[in-house]
Amino acid sequence: MEAATHAPHLDIPERYAPTLEHPVRVRSRPMDADTAFGYHQHPWAQVAYTSEGVIRIEVQDTTWIVPPSRAIWIPARIEHDAQIVEPAYLRTLYIDESVIPPALDQCRVLEVSPLLRELIVALDTRAPVDPARERLLGRLILDEIMRSEPLPLGVPLPSDKRLRALCESIIANPAAGDSLEQLAVDVGASVRTIARLFRSELGSSFSEWRQQAVLAHAIPLLSQGLPLSHVANELGYTSQSAFTAMFRRAFGKSPRAFFAKDSS
Numbered sequence: 001m002e003a004a005t006h007a008p009h010l011d012i013p014e015r016y017a018p019t020l021e022h023p024v025r026v027r028s029r030p031m032d033a034d035t036a037f038g039y040h041q042h043p044w045a046q047v048a049y050t051s052e053g054v055i056r057i058e059v060q061d062t063t064w065i066v067p068p069s070r071a072i073w074i075p076a077r078i079e080h081d082a083q084i085v086e087p088a089y090l091r092t093l094y095i096d097e098s099v100i101p102p103a104l105d106q107c108r109v110l111e112v113s114p115l116l117r118e119l120i121v122a123l124d125t126r127a128p129v130d131p132a133r134e135r136l137l138g139r140l141i142l143d144e145i146m147r148s149e150p151l152p153l154g155v156p157l158p159s160d161k162r163l164r165a166l167c168e169s170i171i172a173n174p175a176a177g178d179s180l181e182q183l184a185v186d187v188g189a190s191v192r193t194i195a196r197l198f199r200s201e202l203g204s205s206f207s208e209w210r211q212q213a214v215l216a217h218a219i220p221l222l223s224q225g226l227p228l229s230h231v232a233n234e235l236g237y238t239s240q241s242a243f244t245a246m247f248r249r250a251f252g253k254s255p256r257a258f259f260a261k262d263s264s
Contacts, residue, residue, distance in 0.1 A: 016094055018044050021131070023096035024138030026124040028089070035084040045095040045104065046074045047145065049112060049120065053088020054220040057081070057107070062154045063171075064109055065216040067223045067259070069117070070151060071110050076100070078107065085220050091120055099138065101146055110148035119144065152250055153219065155212045158201040162187040163194060167209070174214045175236035180206050215250055218243075222255050231255075 016027045031053070048055060049071035057064045057072050058081045065085070066072045074080055076097050084090070123129065123137045155171065158164050166187045170176070178186075184194045198206050214235050221231045232243035247255050 012094070018094045018096035020096060020098055022134065023099040024123065024134075024141055025094045026091060026120060027094065028091040028124050031084045031088045031090045033084055033086050033088075037082040039079055039081045041077050041079045042074075042094070043076055044097060045076045045100050047093035047095070048072050048074070048082065049091045049093070050088045051091070051117075053090070054085040054223055055088060055090065056083045056085050058083075059107060060157075061159070062107065062156050063216070064107065064154045065219045066109055066153065067219045069112050070153075071112050071116075071148075073104055073108050073110060073145065075105055075107065080107075086224070091124060093120065093141065095138075095142070099142060101142065103146065107154070108150040109153040110145060110150060113144055113148065116141065116144040116148065152212070153216065155216045156202045156204075156209070158197065160197050160201055162189045163197045163201060166194065167213070170210055170213050171216070174210070174217050175234060177236045211246060211250070215247070218247065218255075222259055228255060 012027065016025045018025050033053075048057065048066065050066065050068050052068055054068065055066045055072075057066065057074065059078060064072055119137055119141045123134065123141070129137075157167060166183050169183065169186070180194060181191055184191045187194075189197075195206060198204060198209060202209055204212075218231055218235060221234060222228075228244065229240045232240045235243065237243040237246075244254055247258070251258055
């Protein structure tokens, strides 16, 4: 994933900017639905975490839907767009490059463990934090991030214009259920060409990629507590059990367990 050089830097209040002396800072605030920050980048890494609400992060080649009690890691100097899908309480960690482990070089959605959640809360205080304690909390936060399981919530996006148009049509309406043959006709390409592009540009089959797009739409619906039958129908599944089986294959747990309060 390459960092762009033309994206504007999004300013933050000076007290939140990480430094060598204060390498991990936390900023928290409620955010309204449909808030959008536009494409930008930072000279520091960032972790966006919501205890309530859903956010969407997009870079040039992938989009992620991040549900409550999960977080997304965004490396320094990666051009990205951030949108608030539904009202959210957003905690953002700003992390100086000097303390970032080399392995954290790509965006990823993470499970937020109970320990990581409490460490973030402990650092998120308006009262002055003892510098030694602040450094310890910061190191523990980074260690928990390194140990966190990445979640398959990213939907990769292609560069080919025909395939991009096809993918965006599915993202806009994942329940449509159009066949690959019909979608290929719509973008003026053969089925063979589209199938080849899925493999070469996205590293997956059409059906595998469409499942990721469906999951991305399912996450905000499920986070609202909507009945599984409603979500399954909304996404074009003929039965609740079929949707649950697909979800379990992707995440290793049922939708109910995924969103259980004690799972994060």
